[in-house]
Amino acid sequence: MKKLLNDPENAVADSLAGFALAHADLVQVHHDPTYVTRVGGATTGKVGLVSGGGSGHEPLHCGFVGDGMLDAAVPGAVFTSPTPDGILPALHAADGGAGVLAIVKNYTGDVLNFDLAVELAEAEGARVTAVLVDDDVAVENSTYTAGRRGVAGTLCVEKIAGAAAMQGGDLEDVTRIAQHVVDNVRSMGVALTACTVPHVGGPSFDLPDDQMEIGIGIHGEPGRHRVRVAPADEVTQMLLDPVADDLGLAPGERVLLFVNGMGGTPASELYVVYGRARRLLEQRGVTVARSLVGSYVTSLEMQGASVTVLRLDDELEALWDAPVHTAALRW
Amino acid sequence: MKKLLNDPENAVADSLAGFALAHADLVQVHHDPTYVTRVGGATTGKVGLVSGGGSGHEPLHCGFVGDGMLDAAVPGAVFTSPTPDGILPALHAADGGAGVLAIVKNYTGDVLNFDLAVELAEAEGARVTAVLVDDDVAVENSTYTAGRRGVAGTLCVEKIAGAAAMQGGDLEDVTRIAQHVVDNVRSMGVALTACTVPHVGGPSFDLPDDQMEIGIGIHGEPGRHRVRVAPADEVTQMLLDPVADDLGLAPGERVLLFVNGMGGTPASELYVVYGRARRLLEQRGVTVARSLVGSYVTSLEMQGASVTVLRLDDELEALWDAPVHTAALRW
Numbered sequence: 001m002k003k004l005l006n007d008p009e010n011a012v013a014d015s016l017a018g019f020a021l022a023h024a025d026l027v028q029v030h031h032d033p034t035y036v037t038r039v040g041g042a043t044t045g046k047v048g049l050v051s052g053g054g055s056g057h058e059p060l061h062c063g064f065v066g067d068g069m070l071d072a073a074v075p076g077a078v079f080t081s082p083t084p085d086g087i088l089p090a091l092h093a094a095d096g097g098a099g100v101l102a103i104v105k106n107y108t109g110d111v112l113n114f115d116l117a118v119e120l121a122e123a124e125g126a127r128v129t130a131v132l133v134d135d136d137v138a139v140e141n142s143t144y145t146a147g148r149r150g151v152a153g154t155l156c157v158e159k160i161a162g163a164a165a166m167q168g169g170d171l172e173d174v175t176r177i178a179q180h181v182v183d184n185v186r187s188m189g190v191a192l193t194a195c196t197v198p199h200v201g202g203p204s205f206d207l208p209d210d211q212m213e214i215g216i217g218i219h220g221e222p223g224r225h226r227v228r229v230a231p232a233d234e235v236t237q238m239l240l241d242p243v244a245d246d247l248g249l250a251p252g253e254r255v256l257l258f259v260n261g262m263g264g265t266p267a268s269e270l271y272v273v274y275g276r277a278r279r280l281l282e283q284r285g286v287t288v289a290r291s292l293v294g295s296y297v298t299s300l301e302m303q304g305a306s307v308t309v310l311r312l313d314d315e316l317e318a319l320w321d322a323p324v325h326t327a328a329l330r331w
Numbered sequence: 332m333k334k335l336l337n338d339p340e341n342a343v344a345d346s347l348a349g350f351a352l353a354h355a356d357l358v359q360v361h362h363d364p365t366y367v368t369r370v371g372g373a374t375t376g377k378v379g380l381v382s383g384g385g386s387g388h389e390p391l392h393c394g395f396v397g398d399g400m401l402d403a404a405v406p407g408a409v410f411t412s413p414t415p416d417g418i419l420p421a422l423h424a425a426d427g428g429a430g431v432l433a434i435v436k437n438y439t440g441d442v443l444n445f446d447l448a449v450e451l452a453e454a455e456g457a458r459v460t461a462v463l464v465d466d467d468v469a470v471e472n473s474t475y476t477a478g479r480r481g482v483a484g485t486l487c488v489e490k491i492a493g494a495a496a497m498q499g500g501d502l503e504d505v506t507r508i509a510q511h512v513v514d515n516v517r518s519m520g521v522a523l524t525a526c527t528v529p530h531v532g533g534p535s536f537d538l539p540d541d542q543m544e545i546g547i548g549i550h551g552e553p554g555r556h557r558v559r560v561a562p563a564d565e566v567t568q569m570l571l572d573p574v575a576d577d578l579g580l581a582p583g584e585r586v587l588l589f590v591n592g593m594g595g596t597p598a599s600e601l602y603v604v605y606g607r608a609r610r611l612l613e614q615r616g617v618t619v620a621r622s623l624v625g626s627y628v629t630s631l632e633m634q635g636a637s638v639t640v641l642r643l644d645d646e647l648e649a650l651w652d653a654p655v656h657t658a659a660l661r662w
Contacts, residue, residue: 002523002560003523003600004523005603006562006564014603014606015599015600015606017602017606018601018602018606021606022605056597059598192334193333231337232334233337263595264634266632267389267390267629267659268342268387269334269335269336271347271349272335272349273335273349274349275345278353291354295626300597301595301597301634303595303632328598
C-alpha cells in the first residue's frame, strides 16, 4: 500500500489535525469524540446544519463546514459510520436556538447512529429534524444500504439548505428545502480503479485492467454491471441517461450539472465527462443553468467520476448562488 | 490505459471544450491555434498576464484565467510546450495597452517558444516582459531543463502578480513583484505512482510497488533518489528540509505553506503532509501565516504531492490575500 500516511490506524486523526491547522479561520476540530464545528460555534437564531459519515470521501463533509453550509460535521473512521457519541455533541454545538437539521446519507449505519443521536438530543431538549439523501440511481439496495445510496447529491443538499438557514429560514423551511433538493437530485458513478482503505491495506475490490464498474458506490460497492473500457462519451451516457430518466426531465427544464471526481481522476477528464453530459442534456431540451466540476465526494484515491443532476427552480437556483465560505467550496 | 477520454489524440481539445462550457462566465477558449482568454478580453490600462505550458497539469494554467490572476493561458499538448503560434495571439489578447508579463516555467521548450513569441509580439509593437519560474530545488538540470524546473510555485507567481496588476501596478512593478516571488519560492515533490500520457498509453516511468521517487518532476522526470515506502512524516521531511534550507529561512520569518497534490492523491493525505510540514517549519521558528492545500499543479493522475514554501513580506501577503476569481482559485 502506497499512501502519504503514518500509522494507518491514525489516518483520520492525522488528516484532521492538518485540516484544523490549515483552516483555523473556519473550523475547529474536537477530539474524543471526534467532530468538527465552525469557528465561533452556533449562530444564535440560525438553524444549525449537521452532517457526517464515514471518512474517505473528503472534502465531504468536514470541508463543507463554514459560512453558508454546515455548522458541524462528524467524520467516522474510513468508510465507517460515525457513532452517536460524536454526533450528539455536534448536534448540540450547531444549535443556536432555532433547531438543527441533520443531513444523513442513506447508509444503514449512518441512519441508525444519526437516529439514535437525534433521539438523545431531543431527550435533552433540542429540536432536530433530519433528511435522508438517497440520490444514487444505480441500485435499489446495496452492501450497506436499504434503498438507494446517498452520494454526490449530498453536496447540493448541504449547500442549498445551508444557504436557506443563512438567510433566516426557520427549521421547517430549511427542512422543506433540503427535502426538496433530495427529491430533485440524482447521481450515478463509474469506477476505473478500486481504492485501498488504509487499515485494510489492499484494494477494496478487484477491477480488471480492461473493465469499468458502472454504477459504483462511493465505498466501492457493486454497481449495475461491468463494461469493457469504453470512450468517455459512451461511459458518460451510461451515467447521464439513467439519472435524467429517473428525474423525468422534460424539455424546457433547467438543471445544475455536477461532475464529481472520485479522488484519483484528473480535472481534465472530469471536463471531458462534463462536456458530454451537457450535450446529452441539451439534446433532451434541458438547459444547464449551473455547473460544478471537481472532486468533492470521493472514495479515497479511486479513479472514476459521477454525474449528478439537480432540477432547478428559482428558489433552488438563488440558494445555490448564495455566498458560501468553506474549506472546499467558496463563492 | 483506463481514462475518461475519447480519442487520446483529442484529449486536450475535448477537455478544453468542456472547460469552456462549464466556465463560460469566466473564460473563452480559442482554437487553431489554441489559447484561453478571460471573457471580455484585455482590461484597458491593466498589465496583462499570460502563462502557459504543456497540458496535464490542470488546473494550471487555464484554471487560473480570470479576475486577479491570468488574462490568458496557452495549453500545449500533454507534457509538451505550446508553440509560438498559440502564445503570440494570447500575448496580444492580454494586452490592454499597459504591456504584458509572460510567466514561463523553466523548461527548454517553454523558454524557447515563449522567447520567440515575445520577440514576435514586440516586433508587432507590444511591450512584453517575462519571468522564469524555477522553484524546484530537487535537481539542478533535468530531462527537459537547463537549470531548475518550474513547478507548483508557479501558482504563487501567477496569483501575486495577478493581484499586483489588478491593483494598477505598471509593467515594471508587476514584473518586479513576479520576480520577487520567484526569488522567494521553493518546492519539492514526491511520486508514489507514475502517470500515463494519453497518446502514449503506458506509464511514463517505472516505479516499483515498494518505492517512492523523492524530488519527482511534474512530468515524471527523475528526482533525487528513490526510497522504500516510508511514513508521511518522513517523506514530508525529505521534501520540506531541502526547500527550507534552500530558502535559507531564519527564525522569526513568516511563510506561505502550499501542499499540492499531483492529481491522484486524496485530500486527506495532503492534510497529513501539511500538518507535518507545518510542524517542521514551526520547529525552525518560522510562522506559517498563509496556507493552501489542494491539487493545483498536477501530473495527470500521478499519486504524490509537493511542498512549496513562499517567504512572505507585507507586500506579498497583501497581494496573496487580494480577491481572485478563476475556475480553480477563488476568494
